Amino acid sequence: MNLRDLRYLLAVLEHGHFGRAAEACGVSQPTLSVQLRKLEAELGVALLERGARGVAATAACQRLLPHVRAAVAEADAIQAQARSLRDPLSGPFRLGIIPTLAPYLLPRVLAALRTRLPSLDIEPWEDLTDSLMERLRAHDLEACVIATEPNEPDLLSRPLFAEPFLAALPPAHPLAGCATVAEEELARDILVLAEGHCLRDQALAICRTAASQPMRATSLVTLMHLVAAGYGTTLIPALAAAAAREMGLVLRPLATGASRTLRLVWRARSPHRTAAEAVAQSIIALTNREWQTSP
Amino acid sequence: MNLRDLRYLLAVLEHGHFGRAAEACGVSQPTLSVQLRKLEAELGVALLERGARGVAATAACQRLLPHVRAAVAEADAIQAQARSLRDPLSGPFRLGIIPTLAPYLLPRVLAALRTRLPSLDIEPWEDLTDSLMERLRAHDLEACVIATEPNEPDLLSRPLFAEPFLAALPPAHPLAGCATVAEEELARDILVLAEGHCLRDQALAICRTAASQPMRATSLVTLMHLVAAGYGTTLIPALAAAAAREMGLVLRPLATGASRTLRLVWRARSPHRTAAEAVAQSIIALTNREWQTSP
DNA sequence: CCTCTCCGATAGAGAAAATCTATGATGACA
DNA sequence: TGTCATCATAGATTTTCTCTATCGGAGAGG
Numbered sequence: 222m223n224l225r226d227l228r229y230l231l232a233v234l235e236h237g238h239f240g241r242a243a244e245a246c247g248v249s250q251p252t253l254s255v256q257l258r259k260l261e262a263e264l265g266v267a268l269l270e271r272g273a274r275g276v277a278a279t280a281a282c283q284r285l286l287p288h289v290r291a292a293v294a295e296a297d298a299i300q301a302q303a304r305s306l307r308d309p310l311s312g313p314f315r316l317g318i319i320p321t322l323a324p325y326l327l328p329r330v331l332a333a334l335r336t337r338l339p340s341l342d343i344e345p346w347e348d349l350t351d352s353l354m355e356r357l358r359a360h361d362l363e364a365c366v367i368a369t370e371p372n373e374p375d376l377l378s379r380p381l382f383a384e385p386f387l388a389a390l391p392p393a394h395p396l397a398g399c400a401t402v403a404e405e406e407l408a409r410d411i412l413v414l415a416e417g418h419c420l421r422d423q424a425l426a427i428c429r430t431a432a433s434q435p436m437r438a439t440s441l442v443t444l445m446h447l448v449a450a451g452y453g454t455t456l457i458p459a460l461a462a463a464a465a466r467e468m469g470l471v472l473r474p475l476a477t478g479a480s481r482t483l484r485l486v487w488r489a490r491s492p493h494r495t496a497a498e499a500v501a502q503s504i505i506a507l508t509n510r511e512w513q514t515s516p
Numbered sequence: 517m518n519l520r521d522l523r524y525l526l527a528v529l530e531h532g533h534f535g536r537a538a539e540a541c542g543v544s545q546p547t548l549s550v551q552l553r554k555l556e557a558e559l560g561v562a563l564l565e566r567g568a569r570g571v572a573a574t575a576a577c578q579r580l581l582p583h584v585r586a587a588v589a590e591a592d593a594i595q596a597q598a599r600s601l602r603d604p605l606s607g608p609f610r611l612g613i614i615p616t617l618a619p620y621l622l623p624r625v626l627a628a629l630r631t632r633l634p635s636l637d638i639e640p641w642e643d644l645t646d647s648l649m650e651r652l653r654a655h656d657l658e659a660c661v662i663a664t665e666p667n668e669p670d671l672l673s674r675p676l677f678a679e680p681f682l683a684a685l686p687p688a689h690p691l692a693g694c695a696t697v698a699e700e701e702l703a704r705d706i707l708v709l710a711e712g713h714c715l716r717d718q719a720l721a722i723c724r725t726a727a728s729q730p731m732r733a734t735s736l737v738t739l740m741h742l743v744a745a746g747y748g749t750t751l752i753p754a755l756a757a758a759a760a761r762e763m764g765l766v767l768r769p770l771a772t773g774a775s776r777t778l779r780l781v782w783r784a785r786s787p788h789r790t791a792a793e794a795v796a797q798s799i800i801a802l803t804n805r806e807w808q809t810s811p
Numbered sequence: 812c813c814t815c816t817c818c819g820a821t822a823g824a825g826a827a828a829a830t831c832t833a834t835g836a837t838g839a840c841a
Numbered sequence: 842t843g844t845c846a847t848c849a850t851a852g853a854t855t856t857t858c859t860c861t862a863t864c865g866g867a868g869a870g871g
Contacts, residue, residue: 222591224519225829239848252830254849259828264598267787270655271848272670273838277655279787280608281601285594292590296517298583303559306576313575360565360572374867375567492562492574520858534819547859549820554857566819568867669838 224296226260227289229253230268234286237275309495311340316500317353317365318345321420321441322384322483325460326366330507337503341496349417357486364487364497366504368419371486377494378486379501382508385459385480386427387472391451397471404428404475410453415439420481424456427479445470519591521555522584524548525563529581532570604790606635611795612648612660613640616715616736617679617778620755621661625802632798636791644712652781659782659792661799663714666781672789673781674796677803680754680775681722682767686746692766699723699770705748710734715776719751722774740765 232242233253243250261268268282278286306312318326327345334343346353346362353365357376371378388402396402408428414421415437425432436452438444441461448455449468457465458481462472485504487497527537528548538545556563563577573581601607613621622640629638641648641657648660653670666673683697691697703723709716710732720727731747733739736756743750744763752760753776757767780799782792 222519222595224517224587227594240846248829249831250848251832251850256829258849264595265602266598270783270786272783272785273847276848279655280610280658281598281787284601284608285597288590288593288597292519292587292594295583295587295590299522299580299587300517300559302580302583303561303576306579307560313579315575363575488565488567490565490567492565492576535817543858544860545819546821546861551858553820568818571819 222260222263224293226256227293229256230260230282230289231293233257233269233276234278234282237277239276305340308340309493310338310499311342312496313342313344314364314493314496314500315344315346315362317356317362317367318347319350319353319365319367319419320347320439321414321418321458322366322368322460323347324441325458325464326483326504326508329460330504333507334500334503338496338499341500343500350419351417354486357488360488363491363493364485364500366483366485368423368481368483370484375489376486377489378484379498381483381485381501381504383480383482385478386424386456386475387459387462387465388475389445389448389455389457389465390471390473391448391454392469392471393451394454394471396454396473399473401476402473404477404479407454407456407475412436412438412444412447412453412455414441414444420456420458423481427456427475427477517555517558519588521551522588524551525555525577525584526588528552528564528571529573529577532572534571600635603635604787605633605794606637607791608637608639609659609788609791609795610639610641610657612651612657612662613642614645614648614660614662614714615642615734616709616713616753617661617663617755618642619736620753620759621778621799621803624755625799628802629795629798633791633794636795638795645714646712649781652783655783658786658788659780659795661778661780663718663776663778665779670784671781672784673779674793676778676780676796676799678775678777680773681719681751681770682754682757682760683770684740684743684750684752684760685766685768686743686749687764687766688746689749689766691749691768694768696771697768699772699774702749702751702770707731707733707739707742707748707750709736709739715751715753718776722751722770722772 229242229246232246233239236242236245239253240250243253246253257269266281267279268285270277270279323345331343346356350367350369353362353367354371356362357365366381388396388407390397396406404427408430411424411428411430412434413424413432421432434453436447438447441457442464444455445457445465445468447453449470465472485497485501487494491497524537524541527541528534531537531540534548535545538548541548552564561576562574565572565574618640626638641651645662645664648657648662649666651657652660661676683691683702685692691701699722703725706719706723706725707729708719708727716727729748731742733742736752737759739750740752740760740763742748744765760767780792780796782789786792
């Protein structure tokens with residue numbers, strides 16, 4: 222069975238006339254005649270009653286008609302939706318982001334991304350790096366923003382921007398008086414996130430220490446509350462600075478100026494790589510401008 | 517766009533593998549490869565991401581997928597329903613019947629018709645002859661049972677049985693004592709149905725008179741009530757005899773034994789003519805047996 | 812590091828299907 | 842009883858699909 226023949230059938234019924242239906246379909250009258258006879262033969266059911274004064278649907282045909290119309294309507298829907306998805310910079314784009322970045326980056330770029338890529342339907346998805354990469358491989362995400370290098374042959378990535386780390390201290394902390402903080406000093410009472418957060422590993426690596434804290438924090442906000450309450454110090458990424466300051470923390474640059482590099486990662490063969498590149502480009506442009514206007 | 521290609525797409529997504537999908541579809545792997553590329557080109561959208569380890573749907577494809585599945589499901593529904601309609605003695609069969617016959621004939625034959633033609637879905641439609649014929653011509657009915665000859669070139673008909681007329685009298689009526697009633701005598705105070713009922717015209721013709729009654733009755737039951745109440749006499753078809761007797765009317769054969777002939781009528785070119793003939797045949801057989809068992 | 816294997820893409824030939832033009836058949840209508 | 846309108850049919854042509862054979866790339870494993 223063929224959608225074309227179903228359309229022929231609907232046309233003949235609509236016009237009640239093979240010739241006019243053929244014209245409407247842009248084919249010759251014998252074509253309709255042959256194809257509809259073939260359709261009747263295939264279904265084993267007489268669909269049309271050919272009278273001297275026009276053509277009418279048989280009762281059997283009337284029973285089938287709702288399904289015929291539905292099938293044709295679904296086909297039309299496929300084409301209509303495909304038309305709106307035709308632009309590579311359109312359609313759904315599921316974007317994974319790590320939790321230590323999402324709440325601080327998204328408010329800054331999401332609205333602007335919608336303006337720059339109006340047909341791209343960016344659906345943010347927040348999770349830990351490993352989960353994001355797994356979803357990316359499983360085609361459940363089109364791209365993700367992470368702070369590590371993916372190092373997989375199937376994946377491509379592009380650096381977006383470097384985000385400096387800052388020492389976050391309670392106001393009363395001895396180091397709060399220094400202009401910069403040496404990583405080794407921070408190490409003494411540093412608090413880090415729960416396992417799985419890349420920021421945890423990076424903080425420990427930068428401070429050349431291992432974690433031994435009794436508290437478990439699964440978000441930066443929790444961590445900053447702990448610091449504000451005087452349990453210790455921590456290392457936060459620069460984009461979280463405003464939130465930290467609002468909580469009364471003192472922020473100091475690190476002695477080495479260590480930073481993490483955020484990257485956009487996507488599957489090398491993904492048909493959405495064009496969109497991914499465009500998203501990367503846009504985030505780069507937006508964050509560069511941001512750094513300048515509100516450092 | 518083609519239903520076949522949509523099925524190919526679903527198969528590839530289901531198997532995640534062109535080769536196995538091709539086998540499932542009963543075609544070669546290049547066929548799927550070519551056809552699906554063509555489908556992607558036609559829609560202008562990348563549907564599949566071909567990876568080293570299998571094939572996956574793109575985000576665009578996932579948006580289209582519900583419509584694709586729906587279109588294929590509707591096509592399957594068409595074929596399934598067509599299969600059940602394949603038998604010419606199956607499917608809906610809208611059968612028109614005149615009001616002076618329907619309530620008396622249908623109870624006698626409908627159940628038996630269902631037994632004899634179990635897949636034929638007989639839907640009775642009661643109306644006056646003219647309306648029935650109009651609906652028949654308009655393909656809103658497959659056939660009708662009427663008491664007149666259609667006399668139209670597009671229509672075929674077949675006599676079902678002859679139904680004698682009986683004089684219906686109130687018990688106190690002078691003619692109630694006679695074994696038979698002469699039509700001229702009945703004519704004096706005969707009551708007939710409203711205009712449009714063929715029985716009205718036939719009764720008046722048989723009695724060689726014209727109607728001049730003040731009362732208007734649109735059903736035999738009403739008419740019989742009028743007779744029972746002593747407003748006059750009437751002529752009823754034999755199948756209504758039992759109902760008339762139950763109302764206390766006296767029934768007498770007519771002197772001439774006049775009767776009406778019921779006919780089944782259908783469109784000469786209707787694809788349901790086989791069913792129509794079968795229905796006619798069945799009614800003939802059933803009523804013949806009926807006459808014998810309960811005259 | 813190199814081969815081996817697996818998988819999808821491609822090319823070209825062949826088969827199948829759809830379509831066209833021309834014409835036939837049938838019934839309505841004047 | 843022609844004439845018109847309408848759908849069906851025939852045969853040629855074009856388009857589309859499908860096949861076999863083969864290519865090329867990417868992992869896997871020695």
